[in-house]
Amino acid sequence: MGNEHSSPPKTEGQVDGRPVTFTLRQDEKTGKRELIWQEHENASQGRLTDKDIIAALPVHAQIPDDYSILYASPNPSAPDNPQASPVIFKSLLATNLPQPFIHHFQPPGNACWQLRADNGAFPNLHIIVSSGSGTGQAEDVWTQLVKPMLQHVCPKANAYALHTTTSEHTVAELAREVFLPQANDGVTQAIILLSGDGGLVDVVNTLLAGPCSKRYKKPNATILPLGTGNAMAHSVGLTSDNTMGLRNLLQGATKPLPLFRASFSPGARLLVDEAREERRLSDVNRVPTVYGAVVCSWGLHAGLVADSDTHEYRQHGAERFKMAAEEALFPKDGSPAHAYRGKVSVLRPLSGEWERVDRETHAYVLATLVSKLEKGFTISPSSKPLDGKLRLVHFGAIGGQGAMDLMTKAYQDGKHIDDERVGYEEITGLRIEFEEEEARWRRVCVDGKIVRVEAGGWVEVRSGVESVLDLIIDERT
Numbered sequence: 001m002g003n004e005h006s007s008p009p010k011t012e013g014q015v016d017g018r019p020v021t022f023t024l025r026q027d028e029k030t031g032k033r034e035l036i037w038q039e040h041e042n043a044s045q046g047r048l049t050d051k052d053i054i055a056a057l058p059v060h061a062q063i064p065d066d067y068s069i070l071y072a073s074p075n076p077s078a079p080d081n082p083q084a085s086p087v088i089f090k091s092l093l094a095t096n097l098p099q100p101f102i103h104h105f106q107p108p109g110n111a112c113w114q115l116r117a118d119n120g121a122f123p124n125l126h127i128i129v130s131s132g133s134g135t136g137q138a139e140d141v142w143t144q145l146v147k148p149m150l151q152h153v154c155p156k157a158n159a160y161a162l163h164t165t166t167s168e169h170t171v172a173e174l175a176r177e178v179f180l181p182q183a184n185d186g187v188t189q190a191i192i193l194l195s196g197d198g199g200l201v202d203v204v205n206t207l208l209a210g211p212c213s214k215r216y217k218k219p220n221a222t223i224l225p226l227g228t229g230n231a232m233a234h235s236v237g238l239t240s241d242n243t244m245g246l247r248n249l250l251q252g253a254t255k256p257l258p259l260f261r262a263s264f265s266p267g268a269r270l271l272v273d274e275a276r277e278e279r280r281l282s283d284v285n286r287v288p289t290v291y292g293a294v295v296c297s298w299g300l301h302a303g304l305v306a307d308s309d310t311h312e313y314r315q316h317g318a319e320r321f322k323m324a325a326e327e328a329l330f331p332k333d334g335s336p337a338h339a340y341r342g343k344v345s346v347l348r349p350l351s352g353e354w355e356r357v358d359r360e361t362h363a364y365v366l367a368t369l370v371s372k373l374e375k376g377f378t379i380s381p382s383s384k385p386l387d388g389k390l391r392l393v394h395f396g397a398i399g400g401q402g403a404m405d406l407m408t409k410a411y412q413d414g415k416h417i418d419d420e421r422v423g424y425e426e427i428t429g430l431r432i433e434f435e436e437e438e439a440r441w442r443r444v445c446v447d448g449k450i451v452r453v454e455a456g457g458w459v460e461v462r463s464g465v466e467s468v469l470d471l472i473i474d475e476r477t
C-alpha cells in the first residue's frame with residue numbers, strides 16, 4: 001500500500017495465439033501508455049504506443065479474456081506519395097491483457113458506435129470520400145484505414161453507402177437528396193466524412209436550406225482530417241493521436257455542432273472555381289445567407305484563404321496559407337500590407353446594443369467558434385470543443401511585419417491574444433460595413449468559402465443557430 005513506484009502491470013497472455021508476457025508501461029510525466037509483449041517462443045518483443053491505438057474491443061461475451069486491439073500503423077508508401085494514407089489499419093487478437101489497458105482503450109458506455117444502434121435498428125451509415133480535399137488522400141485513407149476497420153468492427157459492414165465526390169456539388173446534392181429527407185422522416189443517420197471543413201459546411205448548409213419537420217432527427221457526423229486546414233478536427237482534438245480520427249469515431253459520443261449564421265447584403269456572391277465563377281447565395285427570409293461552424297473573417301485571413309485556393313497552391317497542403325500570408329504582408333511590388341477600410345461593430349453577450357470598434361482601418365477581423373484554424377495555429381485559445389461561443393480576434397493595420405509577428409505568436413499556443421494590439425473577446429454578433437472600392441478587399445471567408453460583397457455592402461454574423469447535426473467527439477482526449 002502507498003507504494004508510489006509500483007511495478008507496471010504485467011500479465012501472462014497471448015497475441016494471435018502465441019504465448020506472451022504483457023507489460024503496460026505508463027510515462028510518469030505525460031501519462032502516455034505503452035503495451036509491450038515478450039514472446040515466449042522466441043526472443044522477439046512487440047509494442048504498441050498510446051497514440052497508435054484505436055480501441056480494444058471484446059471479441060465475444062463468452063470468451064471474456066479475448067480482445068481485438070485495433071491500431072494504426074505507418075504506411076511505408078506514404079513518404080513518397082502525397083496521396084497515400086499516412087497510416088494503415090491493423091489489428092491483433094490479445095488474450096488476458098492487463099486490466100488498466102482494457103479500462104483505458106475499451107470504448108466507454110456512451111460511445112457513439114453503440115449509440116447509433118437506436119432502438120436496436122442499425123443506422124443509415126454514409127461514407128463520404130472527398131477526392132478533392134487537401135492533397136487528395138481521402139481515397140487511400142478509405143481503402144487502407146476506414147474500410148478495413150469498418151469490416152472489423154461492424155458485422156453489417158456492407159450495409160453502408162459509399163459516396164465518392166466527383167464535383168464540388170456532390171456533398172450538397174447528397175445532403176439535399178438523402179440526408180435532409182431522411183432526417184425529416186426521423187431516420188437515424190451516421191455520416192463519416194473523409195474531407196476537410198468544407199465537407200461539413202456543405203452538409204450543414206444543405207440541412208439548413210430546407211424546412212425541418214417535427215420528426216427531424218439530427219444525423220451524427222464524424223470528420224477525418226483530410227482537408228488542408230482541418231480546423232474542426234484540430235480544434236476538437238481528434239488529431240492528437242495517430243489514428244486519423246478513428247479513435248475518436250469509436251470512443252467518442254455525440255454533441256450538438258454549434259453554428260453561426262452569416263447574412264449578407266443583396267449583391268454578395270459566392271466565388272467558385274478559383275474565382276472564375278460567381279454564384280448567388282441561398283436566401284433565408286430573403287436575405288443571402290451562409291451558415292458556418294468554424295470561422296467568418298475579413299482582411300488578412302480571408303484574403304490569404306481566397307488567394308491560395310488554386311490548384312497550384314493546394315499542392316502545398318497547409319503551407320499554402322503561409323505562402324499566401326507572406327505575399328499579402330510583403331507585396332512583391334514593395335507596397336505596404338493593405339489597410340482594410342470599413343465599419344466594424346459587435347454585439348456582446350447580455351447586451352442588446354451594437355457597439356462600434358473604434359478604428360477606421362483594419363488588418364484582421366475574425367469571428368470563430370473553434371480554437372485552431374490549422375495544425376498548431378491557435379487563433380482562439382479560450383475556445384473549448386463545441387462550446388458554442390463565438391469569439392472575435394481583431395487588430396488594425398500595423399504593417400506587414402507587425403501582423404507577421406502576431407501570426408507567429410498565434411503559432412505559439414495563441415500568445416497573440418496577450419499582445420495589446422489585439423482585441424479578443426466573446427461576442428454574439430459581428431457586423432461589417434465595407435468601405436472599399438476594390439472588390440478583392442471586400443472578400444469574406446466563411447469556413448473556407450469565399451463570398452465577395454458588393455461596394456457599400458455588409459455582412460452580419462450571429463451565433464446561436466439551432467444545431468442540425470451532432471458531431472462525434474471524444475471529450476476525454
Ligand SMILES: Nc1ncnc2c1ncn2[C@@H]1O[C@H](COP(=O)(O)OP(=O)(O)OP(=O)(O)O)[C@@H](O)[C@H]1O
Pocket residue numbers: 130131132133134135165166167168169170171195196197198199226227228229230231447448
Ligand atoms: N472531385 C471533386 N471535384 C471538384 N471539387 C471537389 C471534389 N471533391 C471535393 N471537392 C471540393 O473541394 C473542396 C474541398 O474542401 P475541403 O474543405 O473538404 O478541403 P480543404 O479546403 O482542402 O480543407 P480545409 O477546409 O480543412 O482547409 C470543397 O469545396 C469540395 O466541394
